[in-house]
Structure formats: C-alpha cells, structure tokens
Amino acid sequence: MTETQTDTQTKTGFYEKLVAYRRELHTHPELSAKEFATTERIRYWLTEEGVTILDFPLETGLIAEIVGALPGPTIALRADIDALPVKEATGLPFASETEGLMHACGHDYHTASMIGAAILLQGKKASLKGTVRFIFQPAEEIAQGAKWVEESGALKEVSAIFGMHNKPDLPVGTIGIREGGLMASADRFELEIHGVGGHAGIPDSTIDPIVIASQIITGLQTIISRNTSPFHNAVISVTQIHGGNSWNVIPEKVYLEGTVRAFQKEDREKIPELMRRAAEGIASGFGAVADFRWHPYVSIVDNDVRFKAILAETAEEQGYRFVEPKPVAGGEDFAHYQTLIPGFFVFMGVEGTREWHHPEFNLKEEALAVAADYFAALAIKVLDQWKA
Incomplete structure (x- = not known):
C-alpha cells in the first residue's frame, strides 16, 4: 500500500468515526441540564483517544484539555451538547429514540466535530505551543450553560475562546466569519x-x-x-x-x-x-x-476584530471558502464567554434541509470533517501567533 493510500484510508477512518459519534448522539438526545448519558459518551470517546478530562464541578458537560510540549497560552474551543423538546420527523435510520426530543439545532454535529478537533490536536501535542481546552457545554438552549462553566472555574487562565454554530443555508466547506455583532x-x-x-x-x-x-x-x-x-x-x-x-x-x-x-x-x-x-x-x-x-x-455575540484575519487565513490555508454572513437575530449563550474573555464565533456551512429547531432538520455529514479540521488548524495557528 502506498503512502497516499494509507493517508486516504486514515482520513476515511477518521471521517467515519465522527459520523458514528454524531449519529450516536443524534439517536439519544437529552434536554438542557439533563445531558448525563451524553456527557458519559463524550468522556468515553475522548478518554479512548488519550485526551485528558479535567475535574471541574459540572453536573453535565465536561472540560478536556490538550497540553502542548511547548510553552504558550491557553485557548478554548467550545461545543454545546443539549437537544430540544421537538418531535423528530426526519425519517432518518438514526432518528431520535426518545419520544419528543431531538437534536433539531445540530448540537450533535458541534459535539462530534469538536471531538474530532481534539483527536487531531492530540496527535500534534509534540509541536503544540500552549494548551487547548475543550468546553463541552450543557444547557445552551436555556442560556444557562455558559454561566455554569464560568462558575465552575473552567475559564481560569483561558486567554481566548472560539466556537461555532452550523448554518443550514451555507454550503459545506464555507465558513461564515464576521466581526462585531453576529447574533443578537x-x-x-x-x-x-x-x-x-x-x-x-x-x-x-x-x-x-x-x-x-x-x-x-x-x-x-x-x-x-x-x-x-x-x-x-x-x-x-x-x-x-x-x-x-x-x-x-x-x-x-x-x-x-x-x-x-x-x-x-x-x-x-x-x-x-x-x-x-x-x-x-x-x-x-x-x-x-x-x-x-x-x-x-x-448577550450579543460580539466577535473580537483582532481574530478576524487569523480565522480567515486559516480557512484559506485549509482550502475552505469564507464569507461574511448576515447577522442572525437568534440568541446564543456563547456571548456570555465574550463578556469575560476575547472570543470569536463562526458559522459552519452544513447545507441543512431545514432551519434550526425544525422537526425535519438535518445536515450533510461531510461538514463534520471540515469543522474538525478547521478548528484544529485554527488552534495551532492562534497559539503559534499569540501575542499577549
């Protein structure tokens, strides 16, 4: 087998793993503050990959960390993990098995993608200039989870935070990057x-x-x-x-x-x-x-202009297209982090079937590898170029 074939096989296996994670989460949705089984699944998958789980007092959700071999700051990548009280009508073979609950906002995609970013960064610890903390946050849909993460102490020593939301009307491989007010x-x-x-x-x-x-x-x-x-x-x-x-x-x-x-x-x-x-x-x-x-x-998702260039450069270098998206009047509690530390939130194109919170909401799973790849590369680039 040639080196190219081996590399392709590795990438295919990685993509299949992320799809399996996402589908497992989609099949077993849990409401805000009740994501107990979801938390244990995330814990198991990360531990299986050798990623360190930190001990913070959160009832649901968890914090993981990858410490690079080289000195540098700590930055955070955040994913939300809760589902909605929506009766699923997608007809998918991996549809929700819990009556009246559904991942109708794509948080299963966010979670699986960030686990993917953690896996990629775990393999690059030897050259990593600093620490990447992963926040798998509960209770976004009731706008309480970010506050609980803050209260747990998980943001201590974190210099900047980055996150995303899927965007159904953007193509896979397109990233929406906008400074200032992105979500109301x-x-x-x-x-x-x-x-x-x-x-x-x-x-x-x-x-x-x-x-x-x-x-x-x-x-x-x-x-x-x-x-x-x-x-x-x-x-x-x-x-x-x-x-x-x-x-x-x-x-x-x-x-x-x-x-x-x-x-x-x-x-x-x-x-x-x-x-x-x-x-x-x-x-x-x-x-x-x-x-x-x-x-x-x-609060307002208010993106720090200092990070816009590096986010756009990362997209270009990874072969993705970036656009300046229209602001969205939906709320997102990632905004709470931005009242405490510098941060930037992006939209990831997923070519969704419906808008957020619809019973028929679904997305293209090719977007999993895009988000994992992008956020791993972004973390490396931010740490490499960090200026206090």
Whole structure:
C-alpha cells in the first residue's frame, strides 16, 4: 500500500468515526441540564483517544484539555451538547429514540466535530505551543450553560475562546466569519396593565386595559424607529397578549409578554427604560397603571476584530471558502464567554434541509470533517501567533 493510500484510508477512518459519534448522539438526545448519558459518551470517546478530562464541578458537560510540549497560552474551543423538546420527523435510520426530543439545532454535529478537533490536536501535542481546552457545554438552549462553566472555574487562565454554530443555508466547506455583532442579544419582557373592569356596554365606567394595551403595543414600535440609530439593528416583538374571559365584560387587567433583540450594546442597555417609560406614560394618560418587568437573557455575540484575519487565513490555508454572513437575530449563550474573555464565533456551512429547531432538520455529514479540521488548524495557528 502506498503512502497516499494509507493517508486516504486514515482520513476515511477518521471521517467515519465522527459520523458514528454524531449519529450516536443524534439517536439519544437529552434536554438542557439533563445531558448525563451524553456527557458519559463524550468522556468515553475522548478518554479512548488519550485526551485528558479535567475535574471541574459540572453536573453535565465536561472540560478536556490538550497540553502542548511547548510553552504558550491557553485557548478554548467550545461545543454545546443539549437537544430540544421537538418531535423528530426526519425519517432518518438514526432518528431520535426518545419520544419528543431531538437534536433539531445540530448540537450533535458541534459535539462530534469538536471531538474530532481534539483527536487531531492530540496527535500534534509534540509541536503544540500552549494548551487547548475543550468546553463541552450543557444547557445552551436555556442560556444557562455558559454561566455554569464560568462558575465552575473552567475559564481560569483561558486567554481566548472560539466556537461555532452550523448554518443550514451555507454550503459545506464555507465558513461564515464576521466581526462585531453576529447574533443578537435575546431578552424577555412582561407587562401588566391594571385598569378598571366593568360592563362592555358601559365603557365610560371603566378604564379599559385592552384599549390601553393596544396603544402601548403601537407605541413600543416607535422606540426602534425614533430612538435607535437607523444604522443599528433591533426589534421589539410582543408575542403574547391575555385579557378578559367574557364577551360582554371589560377586564380589569391585560398581560403582555415578548422579546427584544439587539445587535448593539448601547441599544440593549437603553431600550428597557424606553419601553418602561412608554408603557407607564400611556397607561397613566388613561388613568391606568403599567407594571413593566425586564428579564435579561442572552448577550450579543460580539466577535473580537483582532481574530478576524487569523480565522480567515486559516480557512484559506485549509482550502475552505469564507464569507461574511448576515447577522442572525437568534440568541446564543456563547456571548456570555465574550463578556469575560476575547472570543470569536463562526458559522459552519452544513447545507441543512431545514432551519434550526425544525422537526425535519438535518445536515450533510461531510461538514463534520471540515469543522474538525478547521478548528484544529485554527488552534495551532492562534497559539503559534499569540501575542499577549
């Protein structure tokens, strides 16, 4: 057998291993904070490859590490491991065996790919200039896992962090690299309007919270158009409204709930107060009371410009195409890491069948080897060129 044939066979075996990992994870999805079997599978596969597992106090998820033979900084590569409460409708032979649960966001792909990157880097320890820490993070879908990783101490001594999300509308071999805001902050609000209920035929004896709620909903929309820069991106969406239980009774109160998404930090900071002021002012004008409650959820995925060139260079050197993707208004708790240490998050093309969270979501498994190859090469390049 020639050297080329041996190399091809090795690559084929590596790819088949990643596919097997991904399918095993896909068949056995687990919800956020309940990824116990998933964690043990990851632990087994990494240990089998000689990768060191670190002891951090995480109930699910784990931290692994590859320490190079040469001195240098510690950087982190992150993958999320949880699934969603979605009933799978792909018809795949390795479809979920757990009723009502599915890897409908591709976290099985993220996990298998990063295990692949760890395997590749484990074989290059002798020339590695520093340490690569692998974060297999739980509970991304409920935006808690990154905080738990921080609280565990796993980010200590980490100088920078890198991660990815699959992107169904990008071809395999294409990497979306964008500095600044890539994914939006995602925050939740609640609003209760307290008026005076009464007979629907005698509205003058009431303070109608339904009419007031309608005015507030319309008023909230002007916050974006008149209080944020036309060159910024933000949206306020009221997604629930509840009030009343009879056709001939004006209710005493109305409940509203919704979300705000923003790509600029200054907008995320000022929008809640503008919403409160608008709601309270409109309600007061009608003689009612507005109770506004704000729930911060996920920060902006804000990519550090210092790393853009090295990410693009790595893509080119590995034979992949990079593009500047459009920002996405979905939330991602990788953003929490970026509030603590420099970081960069990319989109990996997977040519998906559907968008994220759809029951028929699937992806091309050729993308596994691309991500593993890319992140291993990126880690080496970052460590080689690191400047404190």
